[in-house]
Amino acid sequence: MTVKKYRLKREIPGLPAGAIFEHREYDHKHPDRGNLGHGCMILGWINGNCQAGWCGETFVFPGQLAADREWFEPLETTKEDLIREIEELRRKVEGL
Numbered sequence: 001m002t003v004k005k006y007r008l009k010r011e012i013p014g015l016p017a018g019a020i021f022e023h024r025e026y027d028h029k030h031p032d033r034g035n036l037g038h039g040c041m042i043l044g045w046i047n048g049n050c051q052a053g054w055c056g057e058t059f060v061f062p063g064q065l066a067a068d069r070e071w072f073e074p075l076e077t078t079k080e081d082l083i084r085e086i087e088e089l090r091r092k093v094e095g096l
Helices: 063-067 079-094
Strands: 003-008 020-024 040-043 060-062 072-074
Touching (some): 020 063, 040 063, 060 063
Antiparallel strands (some): 003 020, 040 060
16 A cells, blocks of 8 residues: 655644645545545554544545645655654663
């Protein structure tokens, strides 16, 4: 399943700007999430945690919104992002 991440640029009721959404391909196991041609935009899990008090996958939008630059901006994963995430996970593991 292809997943690309996007940042919400504007606040919506109950969810602040900055929340991370995933654009996912259509999954026949979840027919209520998007459609064959565009999939869906769904609130992502960030390092296994909720965002602004909401669990991942609680906000679902049509996949077409991935192209709406007034509301969503694509996130590019960089080497530095991955190194930062690995370091954060290492600290969490050490704390167990």
